[in-house]
Amino acid sequence: MAKLAHAAAAPAAAATVGVGFILKKALISALVALVLFSLMIGVRTEAGPEGGLIYWTRFGDLAGMVGGVFVGSIVVELLRMWWGPVDTAKMMPAGARKTLGLAGRVVAPALLIFTVLVPVIFYNQRYILDLGILVLTYVMLGWGLNIVVGLAGLLDLGYVAFYAVGAYSYALLATNFGLSFWICLPLAGILAAFWGVILGFPVLRLRGDYLAIVTLAFGEIIRLVIINWQGLTGGPNGVSGIPRPTLFGIPLSPGPNGLAAHLGIPFSPTHRLVFLFYLILILALITNWATIRLRRLPIGRAWEALREDEVACRALGINTTTTKLTAFATGALFGGFAGAFFATRQGFISPESFTFQESALVLAIVVLGGMGSQLGVALAAVALIGGFELFRGLDQFRMLVFGMAMVLLMIWRPRGLIGHRAPTVYLQHKQAISSDLVKEGHG
Amino acid sequence: MTNTSTAPLLRIENLRAAYGKIEALKGVDLSIQPGEIVALIGANGAGKSTLMMSIFGKPRAKAGRIVFDGVDITTMPTHLIARMSIAQSPEGRRIFPRMSVAENLQMGADAGEGSDDERAATLERVLTLFPRLRERFGQRGGTLSGGEQQMLAIGRALMSRPRMLLLDEPSLGLAPLITRQIFDAIRTLNKQDGLTVLIVEQNANHALKLAHRGYVLVNGLITMSGSGAELLARPEVRAAYLEGGRKA
Numbered sequence: 001m002a003k004l005a006h007a008a009a010a011p012a013a014a015a016t017v018g019v020g021f022i023l024k025k026a027l028i029s030a031l032v033a034l035v036l037f038s039l040m041i042g043v044r045t046e047a048g049p050e051g052g053l054i055y056w057t058r059f060g061d062l063a064g065m066v067g068g069v070f071v072g073s074i075v076v077e078l079l080r081m082w083w084g085p086v087d088t089a090k091m092m093p094a095g096a097r098k099t100l101g102l103a104g105r106v107v108a109p110a111l112l113i114f115t116v117l118v119p120v121i122f123y124n125q126r127y128i129l130d131l132g133i134l135v136l137t138y139v140m141l142g143w144g145l146n147i148v149v150g151l152a153g154l155l156d157l158g159y160v161a162f163y164a165v166g167a168y169s170y171a172l173l174a175t176n177f178g179l180s181f182w183i184c185l186p187l188a189g190i191l192a193a194f195w196g197v198i199l200g201f202p203v204l205r206l207r208g209d210y211l212a213i214v215t216l217a218f219g220e221i222i223r224l225v226i227i228n229w230q231g232l233t234g235g236p237n238g239v240s241g242i243p244r245p246t247l248f249g250i251p252l253s254p255g256p257n258g259l260a261a262h263l264g265i266p267f268s269p270t271h272r273l274v275f276l277f278y279l280i281l282i283l284a285l286i287t288n289w290a291t292i293r294l295r296r297l298p299i300g301r302a303w304e305a306l307r308e309d310e311v312a313c314r315a316l317g318i319n320t321t322t323t324k325l326t327a328f329a330t331g332a333l334f335g336g337f338a339g340a341f342f343a344t345r346q347g348f349i350s351p352e353s354f355t356f357q358e359s360a361l362v363l364a365i366v367v368l369g370g371m372g373s374q375l376g377v378a379l380a381a382v383a384l385i386g387g388f389e390l391f392r393g394l395d396q397f398r399m400l401v402f403g404m405a406m407v408l409l410m411i412w413r414p415r416g417l418i419g420h421r422a423p424t425v426y427l428q429h430k431q432a433i434s435s436d437l438v439k440e441g442h443g
Numbered sequence: 444m445t446n447t448s449t450a451p452l453l454r455i456e457n458l459r460a461a462y463g464k465i466e467a468l469k470g471v472d473l474s475i476q477p478g479e480i481v482a483l484i485g486a487n488g489a490g491k492s493t494l495m496m497s498i499f500g501k502p503r504a505k506a507g508r509i510v511f512d513g514v515d516i517t518t519m520p521t522h523l524i525a526r527m528s529i530a531q532s533p534e535g536r537r538i539f540p541r542m543s544v545a546e547n548l549q550m551g552a553d554a555g556e557g558s559d560d561e562r563a564a565t566l567e568r569v570l571t572l573f574p575r576l577r578e579r580f581g582q583r584g585g586t587l588s589g590g591e592q593q594m595l596a597i598g599r600a601l602m603s604r605p606r607m608l609l610l611d612e613p614s615l616g617l618a619p620l621i622t623r624q625i626f627d628a629i630r631t632l633n634k635q636d637g638l639t640v641l642i643v644e645q646n647a648n649h650a651l652k653l654a655h656r657g658y659v660l661v662n663g664l665i666t667m668s669g670s671g672a673e674l675l676a677r678p679e680v681r682a683a684y685l686e687g688g689r690k691a
Binding site: 309312315318 | 538545550600
């Protein structure tokens with residue numbers, strides 16, 4: 001173990017935690033890595049030329065990985081020491097804090113203005129428009145899930161189920177009955193909300209890990225039903241030929257009835273992209289607006305109180321059953337809207353789009369953004385989805401970079417990008433509350 | 444239902460409650476007149492908190508009756524009981540730590556009916572009673588000290604304008620000075636607002652001095668009852684609950 005020498009050379013800064021502690025932690029991590037990787041990396045199997053299984057060992061790679069984990073663990077511990085305990089507020093000079101506060105207030109409007117201008121600035125860059133639509137879809141999904149996870153504190157690992165219900169609702173209603181997007185959109189939302197309630201009932205008594213497992217299973221059930229109910233959903237082949245959305249009945253297509261012809265301008269496929277961009281932007285903003293409004297109503301307050309303490313909620317006369325069900329239903333409603341949008345954008349949907357990975361991604365956006373923070377969720381969606389695209393050139397290392405970034409972020413900001421929750425003061429109180437007093441409680 | 448001044452506000456008859464097979468209450472009888480402060484004392488595990496919680500239906504009574512203000516609430520859903528002008532400040536305070544003091548108080552008011560004016564008046568009353576809450580109005584509940592959190596829990600319960608307040612161990616883990624402040628506030632509420640109080644306490648000395656009447660609960664049964672002063676004077680009460688704990 002040549003690595004030991006390496007560790008022993010760790011700086012004397014270990015005074016507060018102790019070299020022994022760090023070494024022990026690193027050793028345990030290395031041991032776990034050894035057990036995990038010995039089969040995953042240490043032994044490589046492949047089908048041989050005669051069809052038999054051949055294998056060879058890669059102990060060099062294995063040693064490298066285990067060593068990497070060992071050193072990495074030490075580095076993480078040292079970093080942690082350098083940052084200090086994560087939950088102590090770092091003292092900042094008043095000036096810096098003021099600038100930061102101002103920046104915080106400017107970020108959201110600036111981001112919104114920029115988003116509105118994206119189709120104007122990048123009109124000729126199809127790639128950026130497509131990416132923008134994708135990011136906004138995830139912003140909307142994040143905001144929708146935020147109601148369930150961030151506000152009501154119900155850990156939902158199967159959110160993609162509602163996205164799927166929304167998408168299939170629109171796809172099937174439109175292809176079978178020829179209903180327009182604008183009629184199907186609310187229907188898709190209502191159907192998804194209905195399934196939210198269906199999911200809500202069996203999990204009323206569950207919390208935390210148990211709830212997460214059941215919701216995870218629910219997501220899989222929906223996906224498997226879609227795959228296997230071939231008569232209705234087309235099974236793995238999906239639904240194709242889903243109609244594109246229209247601008248109040250005017251299709252965005254070439255030809256004499258199209259929007260371009262009506263306006264007397266030459267047709268361009270970009271029109272549709274721009275239209276989709278603004279459509280999802282409006283849908284996302286509706287989600288945001290609804291969440292902000294709901295938070296100020298008794299029901300939104302009850303969601304947050306439910307996240308904090310269920311027993312206390314009951315003692316205060318809150319019906320926890322309806323409170324949980326409305327949280328699931330509201331979250332699902334917006335998931336359904338996003339699903340309908342997804343279906344109309346793609347024109348084709350199949351069960352492959354609704355795997356657990358999507359749920360995990362949306363949940364990651366909510367957690368990274370800071371549970372309950374609207375701006376945080378939006379920033380996290382931009383960072384994650386945009387980052388995914390940014391690192392596309394790294395191929396398989398993309399996930400590695402992604403994972404590392406997440407770990408670092410969670411060490412650095414354990415409550416997410418924007419971890420502080422803006423209190424909404426409801427009670428009219430004669431004595432005006434100074435902003436200092438209100439801010440005091442965050443952290 | 445007749446509601447004369449002699450009818451008890453809360454009447455409990457032969458109440459039995461259990462956690463699985465373990466019976467925590469084995470037939471408790473208790474009644475509280477409007478305007479009374481009643482203390483319930485007993486050792487750890489005697490069933491004090493169970494009694495308090497089963498009034499709110501958690502755990503549900505297995506047998507017996509709970510009548511509040513002439514209405515049988517034995518099988519009523521918890522959230523509806525909590526809307527019957529009976530409020531509870533649960534054991535361990537259970538405030539909402541990430542929500543501000545204002546929001547915590549608002550949560551208490553959400554269940555109660557009443558106009559905005561009434562609500563504002565109640566708030567003013569709570570903040571006068573606990574000036575510390577006024578100072579901390581915009582602060583997060585979790586950043587308050589233990590005593591302040593207890594004040595917040597009581598204040599939150601009061602926001603629904605209850606006629607009766609159930610207090611579960613309000614002095615738990617608090618400094619003697621803070622305990623006295625809280626007990627003073629309870630006395631004030633009783634005298635000035637006519638609030639009926641059922642208080643569960645381990646701090647028997649304090650509780651019995653505050654209360655008009657008291658009950659002693661042992662292993663799920665009421666073994667003694669009487670006026671506060673009477674119980675304080677009883678040698679068996681002194682021996683069981685006061686020896687060694689008598690500093691105040």
